[in-house]
Amino acid sequence: GENVEQHPSTLSVQEGDSAVIKCTYSDSASNYFPWYKQELGKRPQLIIDIRSNVGEKKDQRIAVTLNKTAKHFSLHITETQPEDSAVYFCAASNAYSGGGADGLTFGKGTHLIIQP
Amino acid sequence: ETGVTQTPRHLVMGMTNKKSLKCEQHLGHNAMYWYKQSAKKPLELMFVYNFKEQTENNSVPSRFSPECPNSSHLFLHLHTLQPEDSALYLCASSQELGSYNEQFFGPGTRLTVL
Numbered sequence: 001g002e003n004v005e006q007h008p009s010t011l012s013v014q015e016g017d018s019a020v021i022k023c024t025y026s027d028s029a030s031n032y033f034p035w036y037k038q039e040l041g042k043r044p045q046l047i048i049d050i051r052s053n054v055g056e057k058k059d060q061r062i063a064v065t066l067n068k069t070a071k072h073f074s075l076h077i078t079e080t081q082p083e084d085s086a087v088y089f090c091a092a093s094n095a096y097s098g099g100g101a102d103g104l105t106f107g108k109g110t111h112l113i114i115q116p
Numbered sequence: 117e118t119g120v121t122q123t124p125r126h127l128v129m130g131m132t133n134k135k136s137l138k139c140e141q142h143l144g145h146n147a148m149y150w151y152k153q154s155a156k157k158p159l160e161l162m163f164v165y166n167f168k169e170q171t172e173n174n175s176v177p178s179r180f181s182p183e184c185p186n187s188s189h190l191f192l193h194l195h196t197l198q199p200e201d202s203a204l205y206l207c208a209s210s211q212e213l214g215s216y217n218e219q220f221f222g223p224g225t226r227l228t229v230l
Contacts, residue, residue, distance in 0.1 A: 004158070034218070043223050044159070044221045046219070091159075095216045095217075103151075105158075106158040108156070
């Protein structure tokens with residue numbers, strides 16, 4: 001099955017600086033890579049996702065890059081703000097697994113702390 | 117609100133108790149999921165249902181028993197649990213399986229097993 005590794009487990013950055021979270025995956029058949037944000041005491045929510053036919057995707061201050069050859073993908077947050085403080089989870093799945101493991105395989109999460 | 121609700125939000129039970137967790141989605145989705153979230157661990161997929169049919173059981177112990185009477189409701193029946201089963205149990209739903217579908221999560225049930 002799929003295995004997703006995520007680093008770092010904790011990341012502290014100054015407000016206004018950039019933050020980068022990295023994930024690697026093991027199953028070369030995975031083709032869908034979402035990122036979820038979970039604020040303290042709240043449910044995970046999708047913030048951005050990328051498909052395997054794209055190398056980079058951007059949405060305002062957040063961007064995700066994907067390197068299929070190396071099987072790793074990263075989340076980039078620029079101009080960080082206090083409301084970016086949360087736990088971020090990367091995930092991977094095979095969107096066309098044909099009835100197999102259709103749930104997401106998540107990384108362990110990164111606790112992002114924005115220092116004022 | 118994401119349209120996925122879970123009850124109860126908090127549950128404390130003894131190892132000999134039987135209880136059930138309930139999830140309901142109001143999004144018209146066809147796929148529903150149970151995840152377990154423990155401290156310092158990734159979200160662990162437990163069960164997947166598509167159109168009320170179970171498509172995935174991720175080696176979950178039999179003391180957890182899912183039930184999906186229709187596409188909008190999902191239950192997790194609990195019996196003779198262990199203290200290590202204490203965790204946040206999250207339900208999620210998506211439009212369908214086998215595609216690039218966002219999963220919408222419920223608020224979770226915080227379970228404590230004494």
